[in-house]
Amino acid sequence: MSDNNLSDAQSRLIADQVREELARRRISRKGLAGLAKISISTLEKALSGGRPLTLATTIRLEEALGVNLRAKLTRPVAQGLAPGELGYYARPAVSAIEGTYLTLRPSFGDRDAIYAYRIEISWNDQFSSLVFRESERMDAAFAQSGTVSVPNQSGHIYLVTNTNGQLRLLIVSRPTISGEMYGIITTLQIGRGSQLTPVSAPVAMVPVNAPKDIQFGQIRAGDRCYERYRQYLKRTVDDQFAVFLPP
Numbered sequence: 553m554s555d556n557n558l559s560d561a562q563s564r565l566i567a568d569q570v571r572e573e574l575a576r577r578r579i580s581r582k583g584l585a586g587l588a589k590i591s592i593s594t595l596e597k598a599l600s601g602g603r604p605l606t607l608a609t610t611i612r613l614e615e616a617l618g619v620n621l622r623a624k625l626t627r628p629v630a631q632g633l634a635p636g637e638l639g640y641y642a643r644p645a646v647s648a649i650e651g652t653y654l655t656l657r658p659s660f661g662d663r664d665a666i667y668a669y670r671i672e673i674s675w676n677d678q679f680s681s682l683v684f685r686e687s688e689r690m691d692a693a694f695a696q697s698g699t700v701s702v703p704n705q706s707g708h709i710y711l712v713t714n715t716n717g718q719l720r721l722l723i724v725s726r727p728t729i730s731g732e733m734y735g736i737i738t739t740l741q742i743g744r745g746s747q748l749t750p751v752s753a754p755v756a757m758v759p760v761n762a763p764k765d766i767q768f769g770q771i772r773a774g775d776r777c778y779e780r781y782r783q784y785l786k787r788t789v790d791d792q793f794a795v796f797l798p799p
Contacts, residue, residue: 558625561678563605566613566621567598568685568697572715573617575693587616619716625678634681639703643675646682646702648727649709650674653757654766655686656781660741660751666771666781671711671757673700684711688768696720709733722755725793731759732784734793752796754788 558566574584581599585592590612597603614621634641652672659665670688675681682700689695698713698720711722724735734756741751760766767777788794 558605558607558610560601560604561676562625563598564601565624565678566605566610567601569619569621569624570613570617571599571695572697572713573619575695576715576718584613584616588612632680634702638681638699638701641702646700647675649682649700649702652760653733654760656756656758656784657737658753658785659770660753662770662772664773666778666785668766668768668771668777668781669695670760670768673711690769708735723794724755724757727759731761733757734784734788734791736794754785754794754796756784756788758784
């Protein structure tokens, strides 16, 4: 980090944290710009990656949000080796996991529908680990990003979002021979008003290696991809990649 500017990679990491804070606190970008005493144009360009963040702007955002956005930027790491809390994995050992995945789970709002979005897993030199980012979500403000843990002991992969101690977790299997990963998602469901309720559901992550017939969003019976998506989710439970115990 220079005296005046953050690198492109550092700016992206800060932007991810700012978007998470906006979603968690339900603050508008205009509202944050006002609190930080910066122009909405400056904030929009920083969050979209159109312009690197300056140190001065970052400090103003930290003061407005009351969080240390630069804490993760200064963490010492061994290049090419993930830290212990993520499993001490080396990049070549997890390269097969990198890629773009069609991600499927039951819709929380419609029991008969499937919610489909995209997760991209890639190596991040700054963190010296795999990281993930969601996109193509209908509720884009709640798109998640975070770190990927790959411990040897459990034989599973953990996609973790940690926003000031508030966690969202996906636990999925190692890739099958065709590359899919199946498991469980545990998160918070928006209820009435501002109420949040813990919820768990099966999840399937299907690699997107070539252009194919894909739909994102709320997929309902009768949609062209519904039956294929339903079979992926059904396999999660039928093949016991995840077990849901009755109450």
